[in-house]
Amino acid sequence: MTAPAEKYQQVEIVSRKDYSPDLWSIRVRPEQPLVFKPGQYATLGVPGETRIIERAYSIVSSPLEDEIEFFFELVPHGELTPRLYPLQPGDTILMRRQAKGLFTLDGKTGHRQHYMACTVTGVAPYVSVVRTLAREEEQGRAPDVRIVVLQAASRSWELAYQQELEALARSHSWLTYIPTVSRPWEDPAWRGEVGRVEDVLRKHSDALGLEPSNTTAYVCGHPEMIENAKGILKRRGFTKESIREEIYWVPEKK
Numbered sequence: 001m002t003a004p005a006e007k008y009q010q011v012e013i014v015s016r017k018d019y020s021p022d023l024w025s026i027r028v029r030p031e032q033p034l035v036f037k038p039g040q041y042a043t044l045g046v047p048g049e050t051r052i053i054e055r056a057y058s059i060v061s062s063p064l065e066d067e068i069e070f071f072f073e074l075v076p077h078g079e080l081t082p083r084l085y086p087l088q089p090g091d092t093i094l095m096r097r098q099a100k101g102l103f104t105l106d107g108k109t110g111h112r113q114h115y116m117a118c119t120v121t122g123v124a125p126y127v128s129v130v131r132t133l134a135r136e137e138e139q140g141r142a143p144d145v146r147i148v149v150l151q152a153a154s155r156s157w158e159l160a161y162q163q164e165l166e167a168l169a170r171s172h173s174w175l176t177y178i179p180t181v182s183r184p185w186e187d188p189a190w191r192g193e194v195g196r197v198e199d200v201l202r203k204h205s206d207a208l209g210l211e212p213s214n215t216t217a218y219v220c221g222h223p224e225m226i227e228n229a230k231g232i233l234k235r236r237g238f239t240k241e242s243i244r245e246e247i248y249w250v251p252e253k254k
């Protein structure tokens, strides 16, 4: 199947980083710049026999970067990720020319504080937001926001971007980064926060003064985490308008 050129561009993978046997990121160089806001997603695909096999992927990089970065989890029985997994620098994939999505920094409520919770690959849109704000600050535009990123994974080696976010949090007072691990018994060297997003969301919201009156909450990634986290946030007083969500997949019906 040939991809229609008006909808897709072919992009070359320029680098790849593996974090664990099923987590990896790539950077691609588009022929034509992709216009997007931090938090939006691109649609990536490969040609199948009768159609393009494609899925949505949050963009990790900032619009201020020349290359575009994505972070993937391999779904062994999935249709696309097993086809993306073997690809290496020099290989190409298809990318829709238009980025999409509404999971961007809330500018409607006037809230200064943004509480961003995620599981594993759900960190992607937050990295884009943080990299963009950090670059803007370097260019002399200090952001008038406070960002708190809570990233959960089973084990610490699945916390991709941990080092980058920790370094950025050290050098930018508007950023707080909290990594948490839910299977510490499989990760004896881990000294940080322990528990799933659901277990520690309320605690950090209370401790950091992330009040519903001045905070927008974001939840991204695992559908079950999103449902549970929304329940916790609502009980904490967050209204529907102050909770934004990006659900990465719909669980298969059993």
Ligand SMILES: Cc1cc2nc3c(=O)[nH]c(=O)nc-3n(C[C@H](O)[C@H](O)[C@H](O)COP(=O)(O)OP(=O)(O)OC[C@H]3O[C@@H](n4cnc5c(N)ncnc54)[C@H](O)[C@@H]3O)c2cc1C
Pocket (backbone or CB within 6 Å): 041, 055, 056, 057, 058, 059, 071, 072, 073, 074, 075, 077, 078, 079, 080, 081, 082, 101, 121, 122, 124, 246, 247, 248, 249, 250, 251, 252
């Ligand atoms: C807006 C948006 C942004 C997204 N961003 C990212 C991203 O940055 N990185 C990323 O890796 N994925 C992201 N996803 C998910 C991505 O679009 C695909 O769904 C995922 O990569 C699986 O694709 P697949 O074709 O391999 O599996 P599919 O053939 O689509 O899935 C097979 C079955 O596996 C289940 N499934 C799908 N994904 C997972 C998973 N991660 N864990 C467990 N079960 C799963 C589903 O129930 C599905 O029915 C995003 C999704 C959306 C909607």
